Amino acid sequence: MHPQFKLFTxxxxxxxxxxxxxxxxxNKYLEEGYNCPMCHxxxxxxxxxxxxxxxxxxxxxxxxxxxxxxxxSNAPTSEEADSVIILHGCSMVSIEGDK
Ligand SMILES: [Zn+2]
Numbered sequence: 841m842h843p844q845f846k847l848f849t850x851x852x853x854x855x856x857x858x859x860x861x862x863x864x865x866x867n868k869y870l871e872e873g874y875n876c877p878m879c880h881x882x883x884x885x886x887x888x889x890x891x892x893x894x895x896x897x898x899x900x901x902x903x904x905x906x907x908x909x910x911x912x913s914n915a916p917t918s919e920e921a922d923s924v925i926i927l928h929g930c931s932m933v934s935i936e937g938d939k
Contacts (some may be wrong), residue, residue, distance in 0.1 A: 852887050860885035 851857045860874040861884050876885040878896035883889055891897060 852891070855887060857887050857890075859887050859890060 855862065860870060860876075863870060864874045864884075874884050875881075876883050876889055876894055876896075878890075879894045881895060883893070
């Protein structure tokens with residue numbers, strides 16, 4: 841594992857990333873507020889939200905997984921539904937891939 845990825849993962853797991861909720865905790869004033877600017881869901885930006893719950897990040901992650909799967913398999917998909925199951929909050933969301 842690349843050292844920078846290790847450090848980043850450690851920061852996420854320790855809740856030490858400078859997400860907006862951490863900046864609020866450190867009494868840093870943000871004129872634009874502390875909500876996630878990516879999805880406009882009126883939710884405070886936390887590491888969990890940023891990586892697993894934000895509508896924007898979930899969409900990007902789903903598209904990346906579909907692309908990676910196509911790149912790895914390098915073969916046409918079968919008749920069965922080609923889907924990517926991604927974690928979205930507490931519920932599972934299925935994104936159908938193109939056939
Ligand atoms: Zn968001």
